[in-house]
Amino acid sequence: METLLKILEELHPEVDFKTEKALIDNKILDSFDIITLITEINEEFGVRIPVDEIVPENFNSAEALYKLIQRLQDEG
Amino acid sequence: MLFTSYGFILFLLVLFILYYAIPIKYQWVLLLIASFTFYSFSGWDNVAYITVTIIVTYIGATKIGQLHSQQEAFLKENRDKLSREEKKAYREQVKSKQKKYLIACLLLDLGILAVLKYTNFVISNINSVLRVFKAGEISFLDIALPMGISFYTFQAVGYLVDVYRGKYPPEKNLGKFALFVSFFPQLVQGPISRFDDLGRQLYGGHVFDAKNVSFGIQRILWGFFKKLVIADRILPAVRTITQNPDTYQGIYVLLGMVFYAVQLYADFTGGIDITIGIAEVLGIKVKENFERPFFSKSTAEYWRRWHITMGTWFRDYVFYPVSISGFMMKVSKFSREKLGEKIGKKVPVYLSTIIVWFATGIWHGASWNFIVWGLLNCLVIIVSQELEPFYAWFHSRFNVREKFLFKLFQVGRTFILMSAIRILDCYRNVPVTFRMYRSLLTKWNVNELFNGALLELGLEKTDYYVLIFGIIIMITVSLVQRSGSIREKLAARPYIVRYVAYVGLFISIIVFGAYGIGYDSNQFIYNQF
Numbered sequence: 001m002e003t004l005l006k007i008l009e010e011l012h013p014e015v016d017f018k019t020e021k022a023l024i025d026n027k028i029l030d031s032f033d034i035i036t037l038i039t040e041i042n043e044e045f046g047v048r049i050p051v052d053e054i055v056p057e058n059f060n061s062a063e064a065l066y067k068l069i070q071r072l073q074d075e076g
Numbered sequence: 077m078l079f080t081s082y083g084f085i086l087f088l089l090v091l092f093i094l095y096y097a098i099p100i101k102y103q104w105v106l107l108l109i110a111s112f113t114f115y116s117f118s119g120w121d122n123v124a125y126i127t128v129t130i131i132v133t134y135i136g137a138t139k140i141g142q143l144h145s146q147q148e149a150f151l152k153e154n155r156d157k158l159s160r161e162e163k164k165a166y167r168e169q170v171k172s173k174q175k176k177y178l179i180a181c182l183l184l185d186l187g188i189l190a191v192l193k194y195t196n197f198v199i200s201n202i203n204s205v206l207r208v209f210k211a212g213e214i215s216f217l218d219i220a221l222p223m224g225i226s227f228y229t230f231q232a233v234g235y236l237v238d239v240y241r242g243k244y245p246p247e248k249n250l251g252k253f254a255l256f257v258s259f260f261p262q263l264v265q266g267p268i269s270r271f272d273d274l275g276r277q278l279y280g281g282h283v284f285d286a287k288n289v290s291f292g293i294q295r296i297l298w299g300f301f302k303k304l305v306i307a308d309r310i311l312p313a314v315r316t317i318t319q320n321p322d323t324y325q326g327i328y329v330l331l332g333m334v335f336y337a338v339q340l341y342a343d344f345t346g347g348i349d350i351t352i353g354i355a356e357v358l359g360i361k362v363k364e365n366f367e368r369p370f371f372s373k374s375t376a377e378y379w380r381r382w383h384i385t386m387g388t389w390f391r392d393y394v395f396y397p398v399s400i401s402g403f404m405m406k407v408s409k410f411s412r413e414k415l416g417e418k419i420g421k422k423v424p425v426y427l428s429t430i431i432v433w434f435a436t437g438i439w440h441g442a443s444w445n446f447i448v449w450g451l452l453n454c455l456v457i458i459v460s461q462e463l464e465p466f467y468a469w470f471h472s473r474f475n476v477r478e479k480f481l482f483k484l485f486q487v488g489r490t491f492i493l494m495s496a497i498r499i500l501d502c503y504r505n506v507p508v509t510f511r512m513y514r515s516l517l518t519k520w521n522v523n524e525l526f527n528g529a530l531l532e533l534g535l536e537k538t539d540y541y542v543l544i545f546g547i548i549i550m551i552t553v554s555l556v557q558r559s560g561s562i563r564e565k566l567a568a569r570p571y572i573v574r575y576v577a578y579v580g581l582f583i584s585i586i587v588f589g590a591y592g593i594g595y596d597s598n599q600f601i602y603n604q605f
Contacts, residue, residue, distance in 0.1 A: 030376070031391050032461065035399045035425050039408050048405070051396050052241035075164070 001066050007040045017062040024056040047072045077117040079350050100281030111260040122222035129185050130254045133232040136181030137239040140174045141246035178240045189229045197442035224263040232257050235271045244272050252279050261354040265347050267365040267385035282359025291563050292356030297581050299349030304589035306546040307343035312534030314339050318502035326519035329512045333495040368554045373486035375456045390432050399428035430454055449500040542588045
C-alpha cells in the first residue's frame with residue numbers, strides 16, 4: 001500500500017489519497033493520470049491492469065486500487 | 077429525410093401517435109420499422125451497408141458470448157479438479173478464440189467504413205505522387221458515404237468490444253440489436269450510445285408520460301431554433317469568408333472563426349437537441365453530448381464538454397487499449413531506460429495521445445485538413461500538459477485563479493484557440509488555412525469591419541439583428557443552465573410565463589427561421605462525418 005500511495009502522491013501531491021474516495025467521480029484523476037498509474041503499477045508490482053478493469057469503482061480510491069492489484073496478483 | 081423538413085415532422089407525428097396507441101411490448105418493433113423507413117429515404121444501398129454491419133456484429137458478439145458462457149460453465153463444473161495454472165491456461169485459450177472473432181468482425185465493420193470513406197482520399201494522395209513522376213492518374217471511385225456510417229459503425233464496434241470484455245452478455249434478438257444500431261434519431265449525427273445504457277431503454281416499453289412528451293417537444297423546438305434561426309442564417313457569411321480567402325483576410329479571418337464557431341455550435345447542438353427531444357417524447361433518455369463547451373477554461377476541459385460521447389468512445393476503445401498495450405509497456409520500459417525516468421514516463425502517454433488525435437481527425441473526414449486539425453488539438457493538449465508546472469508556479473505567485481476576469485480570460489483564450497483550429501473544417505486546404513493564420517497576424521485592420529463590407533458577406537442588416545437576438549438567447553440559456561435544467565425551472569413558473577416562452581420560441585422559429593420561398597434547409601454539418 002505504501003508503494004501505491006507513493007506513486008499516487010507523485011502524480012498529485014495536493015491530494016490526500018488516504019481519505020479521498022472519489023478520485024474519478026470528482027475528476028481528480030484524468031485519463032493521462034490513469035495511464036501513468038497503470039504503467040507505474042506494472043513496473044512496481046509486475047501486474048498488468050487490463051482495459052476492462054478501468055472502471056471508476058477500481059480507481060476511485062487508493063484502497064480500491066490496491067484491492068484490484070491484489071486480486072490481479074492472486075489470479076496470477 | 078432532413079430533420080428540418082416538413083416530411084420529417086409528419087413522420088414524427090405519425091410515429092408518436094402510433095407509438096402510444098399500440099401495446100407497449102410492440103413499441104420496439106415500431107421503432108425498428110420507423111428507423112429503417114427513415115434510413116431508406118437516404119437510399120437502399122445505404123440500408124444494405126447498415127444491414128451488413130448489424131449482421132456481422134450480431135454474429136460476432138453471439139459467438140464471443142457463447143464462448144464466454146461455455147467458459148463459465150466449464151470452470152464452475154471443474155472448480156475443484158483444475159489447478160490455478162490450468163484454469164489460467166483454459167481462460168487464455170478461450171480468450172484467444174474470442175479475439176479471433178473480435179478481430180474478424182472489427183476488420184469487416186471498420187473495413188466497410190474505411191473503404192467507403194477513405195478510398196478516394198488514398199487515391200488522391202497516390203495521384204499527387206504519380207503526378208510528380210508524370211506517371212498518369214488513377215480514377216476516383218464513384219461512391220457516396222452512407223448517412224451516419226461513422227456513428228453507427230462506432231456504436232456497433234463499442235458494443236462488440238464490450239461483449240468481448242465481458243461487460244454484458246450479447247443481445248439474443250437480432251431485431252432488437254438492429255434497433256440499437258439503427259435507432260433513427262441518433263443515426264444522423266450521434267450521440268454515440270452504449271448498449272448497456274440505450275439498449276434496455278429501447279426494448280423496455282414506455283407508457284405515455286405528459287412531462288416527457290412536453291419536455292421532449294420543448295427540446296425539439298429549441299433544436300430547431302438553434303438550427304434554423306442561428307446556424308442556417310449565419311452560414312452564408314461563413315461560406316463567403318472561407319471560400320474567398322484572397323478577398324477576406326486579416327480581421328475577416330477572425331470574424332470567420334467566430335462565425336463558424338457560432339454556426340457549428342448551433343448546428344451540432346441543435347441537431348443533438350432534436351435527437352434527445354425525439355427520444356424524450358418516446359420515453360427514452362439519450363446521453364447528453366455537450367456541457368456548455370464554450371465556457372471551458374482549457375482545451376482538455378473543452379474536449380470533455382464538446383461531443384462528449386465521441387471523446388469517451390475514443391478514450392475507452394482507442395486511448396486506453398493502445399496506451400496500456402503490451403507494445404506500449406515495452407516502449408515505456410525502453411524510453412525510461414534510454415531517456416530517464418521523467419521523460420520516459422511521458423512517452424507512452426503522449427504517443428497514445430498522438431495516435432488518438434490522428435484517429436479522431438481522420439474520423440471527422442478523409443482529408444489532410446482534418447488530420448492537421450487532430451494533430452493541432454493534440455499539440456495544444458500536450459503543450460498545456462507540459463506547461464502545468466508553469467501554471468502551478470504562476471498560481472502560487474499570483475492569486476488570480478478564482479478572479480472573474482482571469483476566468484474570463486481563460487474562457488476567451490480557449491474559445492479563440494479552438495476556433496482557430498476548427499476553421500480547418502472550412503478552408504480549401506491546409507496551406508490556405510495557414511496563409512490565413514499568417515494574414516490574421518500580419519494584416520490586422522479593424523477599420524475594415526466598418527466600411528460596409530459586413531453587408532457584402534451574404535447577410536443583411538436584419539440578419540445581423542436576428543443573429544444577435546438568437547445568440548443572446550443562446551448564451552442566456554447556457555448561463556441559466558449552469559444551475560440546473562432550464563425546462564424544470566420554466567415548468568415551476570406561472571402558466572402565463574411558460575406560455576409566453578413556448579409560444580415565443582415557436583413564433584421565433586416560424587418568423588426568424590432561415591427559410592422562405594424555395595429555401596431548402598441545409599444538411600447538418602456533422603451528417604457528413
